[in-house]
Amino acid sequence: MKESGVHGVKILGRKLLTKRTKSVSISNSLDNQKPNFNHTPKQLPQFSILHGMKLKILALVFLAFVGARTLSAQSDTVKVGTFIISVHDINFRDKEYTARFWLWFLYNNPDFDFSTQLDIPNAKSIDPAEIILDSIDGKTWAIMKMKCTMKENWKVHNFPFDKQHLKIQIENSLFDNKSLVFVPDVKGSTIDDQEAIDGWSIKNFNVSAQTNDYRTGFGDARPERSYQIFSTFQVEMDLERKAFGLFMKIFIGMYIAFLIAIISFVPHPSEFEPRFGLPVGGLFAAVGNKYIIDSLLPESSTFSLVDTLHTLTFLGIFSTLVVSAICLKLHDLGKKEACLRVNAIGSRTVIIAFVLLNALFIILALIG
Numbered sequence: 001m002k003e004s005g006v007h008g009v010k011i012l013g014r015k016l017l018t019k020r021t022k023s024v025s026i027s028n029s030l031d032n033q034k035p036n037f038n039h040t041p042k043q044l045p046q047f048s049i050l051h052g053m054k055l056k057i058l059a060l061v062f063l064a065f066v067g068a069r070t071l072s073a074q075s076d077t078v079k080v081g082t083f084i085i086s087v088h089d090i091n092f093r094d095k096e097y098t099a100r101f102w103l104w105f106l107y108n109n110p111d112f113d114f115s116t117q118l119d120i121p122n123a124k125s126i127d128p129a130e131i132i133l134d135s136i137d138g139k140t141w142a143i144m145k146m147k148c149t150m151k152e153n154w155k156v157h158n159f160p161f162d163k164q165h166l167k168i169q170i171e172n173s174l175f176d177n178k179s180l181v182f183v184p185d186v187k188g189s190t191i192d193d194q195e196a197i198d199g200w201s202i203k204n205f206n207v208s209a210q211t212n213d214y215r216t217g218f219g220d221a222r223p224e225r226s227y228q229i230f231s232t233f234q235v236e237m238d239l240e241r242k243a244f245g246l247f248m249k250i251f252i253g254m255y256i257a258f259l260i261a262i263i264s265f266v267p268h269p270s271e272f273e274p275r276f277g278l279p280v281g282g283l284f285a286a287v288g289n290k291y292i293i294d295s296l297l298p299e300s301s302t303f304s305l306v307d308t309l310h311t312l313t314f315l316g317i318f319s320t321l322v323v324s325a326i327c328l329k330l331h332d333l334g335k336k337e338a339c340l341r342v343n344a345i346g347s348r349t350v351i352i353a354f355v356l357l358n359a360l361f362i363i364l365a366l367i368g
Contacts, residue, residue, distance in 0.1 A: 081185030
């Protein structure tokens with residue numbers, strides 16, 4: 001009985017010890033699973049911030065990459081340049097001139113074909129181009145020799161001391177600026193100074209990339225196509241005329257007409273025929289000279305230098321007739337001294353006023 005009792009006590013003790021061990025084990029396990037409040041507030045936020053920053057950086061890099069790929073997919077660049085061979089056949093009456101020049105294009109997109117897609121919006125007509133196709137650095141290299149009749153609104157207010165601004169615009173007629181953007185070859189573009197244009201000096205030659213806006217879809221009824229923008233390669237130059245030789249050629253007849261008119265001051269005021277016949281003959285000569293010059297210039301509503309100088313000539317000749325009429329009247333009244341005095345003062349006044357006013361308007365045209 002003792003042994004069995006002792007044995008029972010041992011078994012009970014072992015059970016209690018086992019239970020205690022398990023409870024301690026479970027307690028330790030739970031203690032290990034509890035968060036360490038002394039360290040967690042420092043470690044978890046630091047990890048979250050770094051993780052968030054990495055995500056943001058990766059997102060920005062991804063967006064930049066996607067944006068660059070999208071922009072590259074939207075528009076291809078075409079490097080374009082020009083060499084102006086000559087500008088000639090300047091026609092003020094028909095508002096046009098002829099330009100001969102080389103164009104070259106460097107591009108990657110095989111859909112671009114400037115032999116059929118080239119457009120010059122401000123040209124009246126374009127002759128068939130001479131085309132050379134090659135490749136350089138893996139890019140298509142197209143060279144075209146052009147001859148165009150260009151339209152131009154000439155500024156003739158100060159003719160023949162006029163200054164003109166010429167502009168040639170090059171476009172691709174098929175691709176707008178969402179697909180094609182011109183990049184000007186500024187360094188390679190130039191002009192033949194020796195052969196470019198006779199009688200003019202060329203200044204401020206410049207090439208640049210611009211845009212042309214078209215407020216139409218060209219038949220495409222979709223709302224997003226109702227307004228289109230095309231990239232433009234623009235060639236600009238200023239022309240200044242070497243004008244003194246031309247000035248004398250076109251105005252010599254007018255000045256001779258005035259000289260003929262003022263010769264009428266030489267005869268005596270009583271001599272009716274030369275005093276009135278010479279100015280009238282000079283007046284007809286001046287009118288004829290103006291018609292010849294007007295045939296060279298476009299129609300204009302503004303008062304040009306040509307109109308101003310001819311008007312001064314007409315008024316000068318008319319003044320000689322007025323002075324002669326006054327002198328003749330005084331002579332008929334017997335006031336011979338007054339007649340001669342009016343003739344002397346009148347002749348000097350007409351000549352000096354004519355010379356000074358001509359000089360004034362010519363100087364204004366030169367500096368204008």
